[in-house]
Amino acid sequence: MSAITADLVPQQDVTYGRSPAVHFVTDVWVLTKRSLARIRREPETLADVTIQPVLFILMFAYVFGGAIGLPGHGSYHEYLIGGMLGMGLAQTAPGVATALVTDMSTGVIDRFRSLPMSRWAVLVARSFSELMTQLIATAVVVCVGLAIGWRVHTNAPDVIAALALALLFGYAFTWAGVCLGMTLRSPEAAQQTGFLIFLPLTFISSAFVPTQGMPGWLQPVAEWNPMSALAAACRHLFGNPNPAASIHAWPMQHPELAVVCWAVGMLVVFAPLAVHLYRRKALG
Amino acid sequence: MSETPAIAAEGLVRNYGKTKALTGFDLAVPPGTVYGLLGPNGAGKTTAVRVFATLLRPDGGRAQVLGYDVATQAGEVRRRIGLTGQYAALDEYLTGRANLVMIGQLSRLTPGAARRRADEMLERFDLTEAATRAVKTYSGGMRRRLDLAASLIGYPSVLFLDEPTTGLDPNARAKTWDIVRGLAAEGTTLLLTTQYLEEADQLAERVAVIDGGRVIAEGTPDQLKASVGGAHLDVVLAAGSDLEAAIVAIKPYATGSVQPDDAGLRLSVPVAASEGLTTLVVRALDVAGVRVNDVTIQRASLDDVFLALTGHPSSEDDDTEGSDAA
Numbered sequence: 001m002s003a004i005t006a007d008l009v010p011q012q013d014v015t016y017g018r019s020p021a022v023h024f025v026t027d028v029w030v031l032t033k034r035s036l037a038r039i040r041r042e043p044e045t046l047a048d049v050t051i052q053p054v055l056f057i058l059m060f061a062y063v064f065g066g067a068i069g070l071p072g073h074g075s076y077h078e079y080l081i082g083g084m085l086g087m088g089l090a091q092t093a094p095g096v097a098t099a100l101v102t103d104m105s106t107g108v109i110d111r112f113r114s115l116p117m118s119r120w121a122v123l124v125a126r127s128f129s130e131l132m133t134q135l136i137a138t139a140v141v142v143c144v145g146l147a148i149g150w151r152v153h154t155n156a157p158d159v160i161a162a163l164a165l166a167l168l169f170g171y172a173f174t175w176a177g178v179c180l181g182m183t184l185r186s187p188e189a190a191q192q193t194g195f196l197i198f199l200p201l202t203f204i205s206s207a208f209v210p211t212q213g214m215p216g217w218l219q220p221v222a223e224w225n226p227m228s229a230l231a232a233a234c235r236h237l238f239g240n241p242n243p244a245a246s247i248h249a250w251p252m253q254h255p256e257l258a259v260v261c262w263a264v265g266m267l268v269v270f271a272p273l274a275v276h277l278y279r280r281k282a283l284g
Numbered sequence: 285m286s287e288t289p290a291i292a293a294e295g296l297v298r299n300y301g302k303t304k305a306l307t308g309f310d311l312a313v314p315p316g317t318v319y320g321l322l323g324p325n326g327a328g329k330t331t332a333v334r335v336f337a338t339l340l341r342p343d344g345g346r347a348q349v350l351g352y353d354v355a356t357q358a359g360e361v362r363r364r365i366g367l368t369g370q371y372a373a374l375d376e377y378l379t380g381r382a383n384l385v386m387i388g389q390l391s392r393l394t395p396g397a398a399r400r401r402a403d404e405m406l407e408r409f410d411l412t413e414a415a416t417r418a419v420k421t422y423s424g425g426m427r428r429r430l431d432l433a434a435s436l437i438g439y440p441s442v443l444f445l446d447e448p449t450t451g452l453d454p455n456a457r458a459k460t461w462d463i464v465r466g467l468a469a470e471g472t473t474l475l476l477t478t479q480y481l482e483e484a485d486q487l488a489e490r491v492a493v494i495d496g497g498r499v500i501a502e503g504t505p506d507q508l509k510a511s512v513g514g515a516h517l518d519v520v521l522a523a524g525s526d527l528e529a530a531i532v533a534i535k536p537y538a539t540g541s542v543q544p545d546d547a548g549l550r551l552s553v554p555v556a557a558s559e560g561l562t563t564l565v566v567r568a569l570d571v572a573g574v575r576v577n578d579v580t581i582q583r584a585s586l587d588d589v590f591l592a593l594t595g596h597p598s599s600e601d602d603d604t605e606g607s608d609a610a
Contacts, residue, residue, distance in 0.1 A: 009393075009438065009439035010397075012397075013393055013394055013396075013397030013401075014392050014393060014394070014397070015392045015393070015394055016363070016392055023392070026389065027390060030386055030389045030390060031386075031390075033386075034375060034378065034382075034386055037377070037378055037382060038375075038377040038378070041377055041378075041418065042377060106371060106373060106374075106376075107369045107370075107371045107372075107373035108373050108374070108375060110334075110339055110367070110369060110373060111367065111369070111373040111387070111434070111435075112390065113338070113339055114337045114338065114339060114362060114365065114366075114367040115362060115387070115390045115391050115438070116359060116362040116363045116391065116392055116438075117390040117391075117392070
């Protein structure tokens, strides 16, 4: 190909010439395996998405729960799990930001960019490996929930729909984490900023307490918070107590549709933004 | 030298905000050479390498690698280059071998070929024993070797080494030098940036001295040294009585006045360094019947070159943390 130097690589050893789609899939696969390998070698990196939700469930179920009265007198333990699913998923976002900032600052991304690989495979692979983490977090919440007396009162398709909605939301939220990672310089900053965004997002919602008890000015914020929609959708689909059903705000009346809208909206905004930021950051 | 250069730049300009990193950078590296970019921190070395490695777009000018434009044919460039940056760009949590296999596959090797190539590289860089350990357990020298191995996985024709020995102990540095010499012997074109004059002198066939974002001098280390002040000839006589005869014999080669020391036994004279000069001087002294104990020619060092060209000494002792890109 080049008149100057013969290409040194043995031709039977390379995959040049295959379609860009095949290359993209291969690169995403190789890089996803890379992220998952870390989890296998150091399972303690999963502490923030496994141990932390367990602690939150136990604290809310047994410490705060007794003081939280549900409108309509349902079981708080059954109420809690729908909210905890969202929290468990949102919690992974600071992690994805931290991982990307680390790759940026150690030169790993530079190395990838000097290779003849697909440009965006790095981000897509990170979002996939995060989805695996979220599956694990979801399984943990479900198991601990069952242990503290949470039960499902609907059928399998509804339960599958609830978990699918939660993971769709979680996947879309990951791209917000990717954007965060692209705008920060140090892994520590990613960790802290992620926490500062994540904390109000989960607490000013119906994840842990019904919004009816909040001051009037705060209620609309909580009702339109995507975490509330996700919690309401899960409670509805699980057949758990769902006091939000009596609230007139649109997302509380149509929680499943609201979650899909939020998820699609976040994907449409954050995925291209992440790619744009990656490009800009990468090219200096 | 009529062939297309392996690495070429014409009037490269690159700014970071108000900082002018490259200000009209020209370069032509012949294929198969080890070429040194020598300059202090902030001179623009790393920025130039990042442009050649397709990591940065130039704001002006053109850069080509193996005849392919880095801006418009980046894919073709990436197929043929390897890059080793100032920091070992590796996944800390993967094993050494897993890192290499991953880079191999991302370099478009088939999975089988990537594994074979990884083992070959581990063997070559003396890392076979550590292959199944996570990289975070590696020493600094081992990381650099693995990083070099990673940049070679994809059979590059052109290799960029950005300060490959910064922060290494002398032992590890010597090992890296051996590796570079080995690669050069195989015909790989190497572009090496360094703040260490000694390193450029030891490894590079040609050197470009960089200051303020452009090349201020270019040539072989010997040419560069000859361009500043040439060399010094020192003659130690066996007997003071030969002083007059020695001065007469040396005079034709001197480019300045001959200075005997107080005892009249040692002569020091500036000369233009040329091939076979020592032989000529010894012969001339012999013909004149002068007995000498020692004849030495002290060449100017690249340090002298640097000082002469830039008016400031090279910043060898500067911190090694800062990157030119900052």
